[in-house]
Amino acid sequence: MKTISIVVPCYNEEENVIPLSRAITALFEKELADYRYELIFIDNDSRDRTRELLRGLCQSDPDIKAIFNAKNFGQFNSPYYAMLQTSGDCTILMAADFQDPVEMIPQYVREWESGYKIVIGIKKSSQENKFMYWLRGCYYKLIKKLSDVEQIEQFTGFGLYDAKFIQVLRGLNDPTPFLRGIVAELGFKRKEIPYEQPLRRAGKTSNNFYRLYDAAMLSITSYTKVGLRLATIFGSICAGLSMVVALVYLVMKLIWWDRFPAGMAPMLIGMLFLGSIQIFFIGLLGEYIMSINQRVMKRPLVIEEERLNFGGDEKSGARQIQDGE
Structure with missing residues (x-):
């Protein structure tokens, strides 16, 4: 039986982690019963009850795992690092706020089984603030024109990645990874699926102007001259x-x-x-x-404080993990 790993980055998502875990497990029971799941939450030093709730989820289901970062390591390092810790035949990266639709997972899996090593979602429209959606669209178009490498418009990282691609990521040893650019750069066979991005289910987004600027500068300095x-x-x-x-x-x-x-x-x-x-x-x-x-x-991607349900790897003290481990 094949295993599908699902990575969910978290930061102050106490209102979303339990509903999301229930939605994913119910989906596997109904539509993906022939697959095992490995659900990995990586918490980026939340200040609410997110960690407390994740502990409860891990106690109730051994297939739900959690990584607690020692501090906030940013919006790019944390999810990328969690992808390197997966053990499934493929890995799905999605947000905790339900803006990445759970119901797209079976479609991703079908395309993966048909031979695609990467299956990604492309936002064709969004229920978010219209101005922010337009601004992101301008940013994507600008980067696409300026970059030496093909860039994917309206791609946030939400998608399915084959284990072979994950293995390539483990060998990159990049302390400042930009997954959206890496997916376009490495040239694996890719399927793009359009979708409408819904509003956040609950909670407040942690994205602000500084985070968007940081993403823009990382893509410019990584992929343009x-x-x-x-x-x-x-x-x-x-x-x-x-x-x-x-x-x-x-x-x-x-x-x-x-x-x-x-x-x-x-x-x-x-x-x-x-x-x-x-x-x-x-x-x-x-x-x-x-x-x-x-x-x-060459600093590590993440320094772990604790990990749950990873078998013999669990430790309660602070632990430094290199990105290729």
Whole structure:
């Protein structure tokens, strides 16, 4: 009997973890009775009752497992790390807030059984804030145009991944993984299934402007050279224009020596303009350097505080886990 692993990242999801676990187990009983399930919740240092409820779920069902992070390791590291801990024939990554429809799981499994190594959901519409959906759409289109690697529009990571793909992830040893880009980059046979994203069932989203900006910068610094190329090209154009303007000014001053007062305004405007451009590109360059620095330091994806129902791997003390373990 094949095993399907389901990974659910959590952060302050006390109102959703129990309903979601019940919905998934009921789905397997009714529509996927020929498969075993392994349901892994990874808690990113929640401040509510999420961990307490997960302990109860693990006690009631040995096929439900939990990983408690020692601190919040971010929206990318935590789910990626949990995917590396799965043991199933395939792994499904989904959100805890019901915005990734549970009823799509059987469709994912059917496509997987037909030969696809990766089956992912693509948001064709959303019941979320219309402005945020439009803003995300603009972001996806921008990244797709700028990236050297094919990027997938309106893909959040929700999907099914074959064990062979998971094994490849274990070998990447990337301390700052961006799953959405990795899926597009590695080139496994992929099936895309459109769906409408529903509203959150309960609770408040932890996404904010900073998190969205962090995601955008990670994708730009990981999969594009456009920032560095823009700095080089724009700097060259500005240098060329400055030389032309300087030459024209010199000629005009020599011809009309007494009638051509330049004044300070053009100089100040030019200095402020070039200074602001320099600051912008220094900041962008800093984003690339920060990304390189994180990769060079080779820090672990996650430091576990505790894990439940993983057999002999469980420990109550703080435990550092490397991403390939």
